[in-house]
Amino acid sequence: MGEITELESEAEYLAAARAALGRMRADVLATETPEFVSGTDEVWFNTMYRMARARRGHDLVDLPDVPLFFGRLDYEPGTIHGHDPAGGADADRVYVGRRRVRDDEGTPLVVDWRAPVSMPFYRATRQDPQGVLLRRRYGFSDTARLTAYEDEPLTGGTGTGASQLLAAEIERPRAGPMRDIVATIQPEQDELVRAPLAQSICVQGAPGTGKTAVGLHRLAYLLYTEPNRLTGGVTVVGPNRSFLGYIRHVLPALGEVSVVHKTVDELLDRPVTGTDTDGAARLKGDARMAEVLRGALWAHIGEPDEDLVYVHGGTRHRVYRDDLARTVADLRGGTRYGPGRAGLAQRLANLVLKQMERRGASPDDRDLAAVARSKPVRQLLDAVWPKLTPEQVLFGVLTDPGPAAEGLFTAEEQATLRWAKPYRSAKSAKWSAADTVLLDELAGLIDRTASLSHVMVDEAQDLSPMQCRALGRRCVTGSLTVLGDIAQGTSAWAADDWPALLDHFGKPDIRLTALDRGFRVPAQIIEYAARLLPAIAPGLASPVSVRQASGALRVTASTALREDVLRACRDRLADEGSVGLIAADADIAALHEVLLAAGVEAALLGRDEDALESGQLVCVPAGLAKGLEFDSVIVVEPGRIAAAESRGLHRLYVVLTRAVSTLDILHAEPLPAPL
């Protein structure tokens, strides 16, 4: 019998941790929970207990393909606070994994990657070892069998150089939806992942620098460290359903299932029933609209034109017009519109009560309430501070922008804002997506909008100022993680720089940072795409690829486009990774047909909800490419993508930066000049 090797001993540790996790789960499931016998409350309690137990059990399920740990830290003996010195040399060793596993005595076998004791796994360097002697990384097979480990001593001796396991993870061919990066979070990313909850941050980063990954891991970190301060809810906001589908598994894989993923429209939760011209949509997203709407709402406040007379027990109590006017003026603008109306009713009732007291009566709170609800008070309220819905106010503005927009929008702009065919009433009006943002702004002026605890906004460079305000309104008491890339801005509002856009979120202390190491696109491909940068984002430096694979870029001037597309797809399908075929929105369905007709299996993104999970080859309209990545990308007619919209070159930059391994460009028409 030979000595067991280090690898075997680590495999044994893994097996022991697995067994311990199994026992933790069995314990939870076997724990007696009280069962009540009768009554609806009791039934409810029983259900809640059972659900909670099932959930804790579920949390402890051992996912067969997910290794229980991915790293180890050997600390200097005695470094870790609270460790038992009697534990010997092993006492200062921690295994870092996706979640905590303990043995029957409660001693941790695996610590959560988010625990403070795990932080040096991501941050310690030879210059700053943070008490760590050795960092070990593990390699696993697809079935989570331990196959390798790699040591990086942080003190003494000489460094081993770059980590092969890290490189292998970064170079791994991509397939299917986005995965977590817990095993390989980089120091500059970790700094953002562990930024404190109260700090709102904005991350500018070139394509593939890990913005989305960082944002999602930050949420997982916050949910672990600050669960009690996140009870208001955590929401991820992304540009469209396809993108949200692409990232939706990351947080659940990290054990966080409570985070809601929504588009801006879904978050605002108002039905979109109409459309806009491009010009109108652009103006409706403009920050000046906030002023217009505020003006339009408060313009409904009127001047009292007669005294308030309240008759009680045969006595007439009179409050003079001047006093009424002063009271209205006092309240106006001091609170939101809705509470202002309620406040006015109270103040009017108070004035009436003062008259009663002057005449020797001693009215009480019940009288106050009765007066506030009385007919003369209600009539006065309706005249000077009418009850309003957002729809009524916006109906007025879009029917005739003049009064509210004067001085803010030019006559020409006002004409663009005005409904071409006016509706008869607020009830029959159809609201566009841009209108729903305005309705939301009005709703926020009328009543308080409920605040979430934290909102992560991805692809934020595309938001209109009015959308930013809507998001900011939803985290007045919470904080924000804003992610984006100025060079990838394709919307009508796309910002040219962050400070201007960030202003609209209403978080003046938001911290602007940048990521510049690219983990997706190989150098050769990113350099090609970066030829567009001088034209689309002159101030921005091109990203630095950390990928070693040189990548393959093939640009083909084609005379038989369909045949060449088919050939390229078949070629790329021979490799194991995902393949994305990207073309202008108007062209993609026809290309999809071509593939199907030739017997090549392909899903069409946008039509098929699960397209990114269902097959190896996905046809992607350029408009939905943002945020996605494929191992191989085939771009058809870049010229048509660029020509399809006013920020077409920005769109093309997005499209050209989706590839992990290879990029094929096929064109029969000329390429855009910068390429």
Ligand SMILES: Nc1ncnc2c1ncn2[C@@H]1O[C@H](COP(=O)(O)OP(=O)(O)OP(=O)(O)O)[C@@H](O)[C@H]1O
């Ligand atoms: N530290 C890391 N270790 C391994 N992979 C990483 C790391 N950081 C990022 N990646 C990978 O790089 C790719 C790009 O990440 P991500 O989509 O988060 O970038 P992004 O900056 O949001 O890109 P885009 O601007 O194109 O939306 C993903 O496959 C991600 O898993």
